[in-house]
Amino acid sequence: MNAKDFLRLGVPLGEATRRAGDFVSRFLLSGGDKARLEEELKAILADPARYLEDPLRGELARAIAGAPPPPRAEPVKYRQWGEGLEPEAVMQMEKACLLPVAVAGALMPDAHVGYGLPIGGVLATENAVIPYAVGVDIACRMKMTVLDIPLRELERHPERLTRAIEAETRFGVGATFKNRRQHEVMDADWNVSPVTQQNKDRAWAQLGTSGSGNHFVEFGIFTAHDRIGGLEPGAYLALLSHSGSRGTGAAVCDYYSKLAFSRFRGLPSELKRLAWLPLDSQEGQEYWAAMELMGRYAAANHALIHRHIAAHLGAEVLLDVENHHNFAWKERHVIGGQEREVIVHRKGATPAGKGVLGIIPGSMASPGFLVSGKGHPESLNSASHGAGRVMSRTQATKTFDWKRVNAYLREKGVTLISAGLDEVPMVYKNIHEVMAAQHDLVTILGQFDPKLVKMAPHGERPED
Secondary structure, three states, X not given: OOHHHHHHHOOOOOHHHHHHHHHHHHHHHOOOOHHHHHHHHHHHHHOHHHHOOOOOOHHHHHHHHOOOOOOXXXXXXXXXXXXXXXXXXXXXXXXXXXXXXXXXXXXXXXXXXXXXXXXXXXXEEOOEEOHHHHOOOOOOEEXXXXXXXXXXXXXXXXXXXXXXXXXXXXXOOOOOOOOOOOOHHHHOOHHHOHHHHHOHHHHHHOOOOEOOOOOEEEEEEEEEOOOEOOEOOEEEEEEEEEEOOHHHHHHHHHHHHHHHHHHOOOOOHHHHHHOOEEOOOHHHHHHHHHHHHHHHHHHHHHHHHHHHHHHHHOOOEEEEEEEEOOEEEEEEEEEOOEEEEEEEEEEOEEEOOOOOEXXXXXXXXXXXXXXXXXXXXXXXXXXXXXXXXXXXXXXHHHHOOHHHHHHHHHHHOOEEEEOOHHHOHHHEOOHHHHHHHOOOOEEEEEEEEEEEEEEOOOOOOOOO
């Protein structure tokens, strides 16, 4: 018998298929009747628990009992927003929707290739959380505060604003403050998982800092189209930041993704990075608690950046808005005509339930938008999290030079404090086209135009 025969009988791919081959060899070597092989395999497949301790059949029975459910024959329903998306990103979404735990999906107009689930991918699962569908930078988020500083400060005293950013932020891998920041998140229970317990001191050292890659802190002009909360329509000075859970979030992802891989060794290779943890397992509960803690920690990082910069400038906050992506939520959605609780993974996608506020940035030289969600059911109440890349980081550094980029930035009225060539505006999609492609997902309430931008210096390894 060969692998095709095993598949025909229903032997799961991977470890179980290999053990089936071993069983056939041992069965025949022990004098078993070749004519009875199919009957023997059918019996083990029908009731593997009966044979777990059998000397001859036990290894195969245990492999069958521990095998993941087979992938779906057809992907679950998902809808795509936007045209001309990377074929590889679309294929990643297709594969994710083949998972046996998948129940629905959506692909946002900023989508591009990621690990496992594409960036811009939204996936709903049943009783399962997928570490790589959340992402490496768990709970990466956006935060904008509108300040009471006159707009004219951008032109008259930009150096004052620059000094505030430089003094109150740190960027890049391993960035820390000499005098540690203080926040109540460090009083939370960091013993919810071995990873958070081991990394608590590291997290505290990095508290209030920003990562590398596309993370930024910037001043710009926010134009409110209508009244937003207590903020009247008009143009204001605003502070916008993008960052996540730093090295500790990455450690959580690394640890639990490896646990998921080991739990489902039989997954086809193209689905390996989408290995999941059942929520009712110890590992699943640990990951969920760690992910939630990383959400609070990422929020604390932004809170401290904005708090310290506002204090440095002696400014008052007129409006405060934030949201996060790279996260999983327990939500209720109507799927297949029935309302059910599912786990919604938004990897590089913004929550956009009806009336939910969110921030969708463009690039260092193109606008971002404050939006209100429309609660579109087919998007699983989601929208894009930005413009989306059109070029890899490696290709960007080969393609562009600072002379050309700086001329473009001057034309746009943007002062760049620091950044890498891999984050220049030309590596991103046209944010206006992205927003047009999701007009049925969000309503635009205001526009943020960046003017003073700080990112990690060139050469920093991206974390997200």
